[in-house]
Amino acid sequence: MTEAWGIGPAAGAGAAGSADTGTHDGTGGGAAAGATAVYLYGVARDLDPAALTGLAGVSGAPVRALHAGGLTALVSTVALAEYGEQALRANLEDLDWLEATARAHHDVVGHAARAAATAPVRIATLYRDDDRVAALLAARHDDFSAMLDTIAGRSEWGVKVYAYPEALKPDPEPPAAPADAGGAAGTGGGVGTAYLRRRQQQRRSREDATRRVAAQAQAIHNELAPLAVAARQHPPQDPRLSGHPGVPILNVAYLLEDDQAAGFTGLATAIGDRTPGLGVEVTGPWPPYSFIDTADPGGSGGGGGGGGDRA
Amino acid sequence: MSVAWDHGGWDARPGPPTERVALVDLLDRLLAGGVVITGDLVISIAEIDLVHVSLRALVTAVRDAVAEQEPATAGLVGEEDLS
Numbered sequence: 001m002t003e004a005w006g007i008g009p010a011a012g013a014g015a016a017g018s019a020d021t022g023t024h025d026g027t028g029g030g031a032a033a034g035a036t037a038v039y040l041y042g043v044a045r046d047l048d049p050a051a052l053t054g055l056a057g058v059s060g061a062p063v064r065a066l067h068a069g070g071l072t073a074l075v076s077t078v079a080l081a082e083y084g085e086q087a088l089r090a091n092l093e094d095l096d097w098l099e100a101t102a103r104a105h106h107d108v109v110g111h112a113a114r115a116a117a118t119a120p121v122r123i124a125t126l127y128r129d130d131d132r133v134a135a136l137l138a139a140r141h142d143d144f145s146a147m148l149d150t151i152a153g154r155s156e157w158g159v160k161v162y163a164y165p166e167a168l169k170p171d172p173e174p175p176a177a178p179a180d181a182g183g184a185a186g187t188g189g190g191v192g193t194a195y196l197r198r199r200q201q202q203r204r205s206r207e208d209a210t211r212r213v214a215a216q217a218q219a220i221h222n223e224l225a226p227l228a229v230a231a232r233q234h235p236p237q238d239p240r241l242s243g244h245p246g247v248p249i250l251n252v253a254y255l256l257e258d259d260q261a262a263g264f265t266g267l268a269t270a271i272g273d274r275t276p277g278l279g280v281e282v283t284g285p286w287p288p289y290s291f292i293d294t295a296d297p298g299g300s301g302g303g304g305g306g307g308g309d310r311a
Numbered sequence: 312m313s314v315a316w317d318h319g320g321w322d323a324r325p326g327p328p329t330e331r332v333a334l335v336d337l338l339d340r341l342l343a344g345g346v347v348i349t350g351d352l353v354i355s356i357a358e359i360d361l362v363h364v365s366l367r368a369l370v371t372a373v374r375d376a377v378a379e380q381e382p383a384t385a386g387l388v389g390e391e392d393l394s
Contacts, residue, residue, distance in 0.1 A: 102337050123341045158336060234339045241335045251339070283332075289340035 035080040038127040040073060041108040044118040045148045047072040051115035058104040066133055069141055073133050074112055083126055113287035117152035119144060120289050147292060157254050157284035159268055161220055162246025163213045167277025217250040220271055227264045228254035232290045246279050253290035
């Protein structure tokens with residue numbers, strides 16, 4: 001099965017790039033010293049190998065290309081001391097490690113995606129050796145080909161919409177009575193009733209504002225969606241993670257034909273400009289992370305499952 | 312109103328320095344996107360679900376930590392959480 005494979009430089013033999021590895025040689029930890037695994041970033045089609053020249057992946061490891069049948073698997077050799085089960089479990093809880101790994105993964109996928117249609121593989125997918133990756137490409141050749149057909153010539157763009165406080169402000173309400181003004185009412189019951197009524201009114205106003213803003217978000221999506229091949233909703237981002245002062249009301253990824261991108265971003269900009277109280281952020285182009293149909297039903301529920309009710 | 316441009320990182324066009332991709336945007340995609348393949352069983356964490364759960368646990372932990380400081384304002388569209 002593997003005779004058709006043109007395997008890249010042997011694992012660990014990427015002499016030029018290994019100087020970048022730096023931190024992990026010799027720090028065996030629990031795993032056998034020198035034991036390695038193969039990290040898979042993604043699968044590309046008709047990829048010019050030059051696109052990967054000098055590219056460093058996770059842990060600074062050089063990126064190699066495994067070719068077969070027009071498909072190219074992008075891989076790096078990594079140390080089990082860092083990517084073995086125990087180490088990985090701990091490392092995934094380390095935000096700095098996670099960020100570095102995510103960025104490296106993204107960098108590799110992005111380089112490939114810029115040069116050729118590339119299907120990203122989920123982060124931290126590991127194989128025993130190159131032959132196992134080769135077997136995967138052979139076994140899933142048709143699946144990968146179908147995926148690549150879907151994303152070729154297309155890119156992902158992200159649109160996030162935030163509501164600023166003025167957009168969420170409830171309708172003007174009667175000024176709250178000062179605390180001691182309750183004395184004028186004469187009875188404690190009257191004060192309590194008024195208080196409850198005011199609270200109820202505030203809650204209703206908030207709900208109204210929420211509904212209004214949600215409707216605006218839906219309208220924005222409805223306006224953008226026709227320009228896209230597909231859309232997928234991501235969960236709203238926690239403001240403390242995103243660092244954005246507004247309340248997130250929309251976080252959608254759109255798959256666009258490359259020649260639609262300019263029109264799409266122009267429209268998003270125009271929507272932001274004409275909608276007071278809302279902020280529109282566009283990111284992209286991204287490799288089509290959000291538009292890979294995952295084969296694992298258990299793995300598909302985390303992100304955009306809510307998209308169906310809005311598309 | 313405002314439109315922020317933040318290149319997805321692979322459009323390394325020359326010119327003005329592109330803002331670094333926000334980690335939160337990246338994790339949106341890397342946690343929920345990409346081909347899910349079960350890696351070799353020799354590394355059992357390569358069972359993607361486990362990795363997936365682990366990553367989400369981390370993000371959830373961050374969210375919980377910040378939620379203690381200030382009640383998070385729930386998203387208005389798509390109530391689904393990362394959990």
